[in-house]
């Protein structure tokens with residue numbers, strides 16, 4: 001059976017870096033494939049990464065086990081919003 005979690009997750013520009021099973025939980029560690037993002041305010045594209053703050057987000061269960069997505073939340077400042 002060809003089983004690809006990336007295909008099931010179906011997030012654009014995101015891949016699953018690792019899959020850990022611990023204490024009845026499944027943790028999928030995600031990685032972004034794109035270098036930068038467009039600012040949600042002014043739409044300017046930037047790859048000027050300020051910091052990464054990983055967060056755990058509860059997702060739908062897999063095979064009856066709770067699933068958490070470890071998302072490397074990226075914080076960037078566009079040129080217009082930079083302090």
Ligand SMILES: [Zn+2]
Nearest residue numbers: 039041042078
């Ligand atoms: Zn902006």
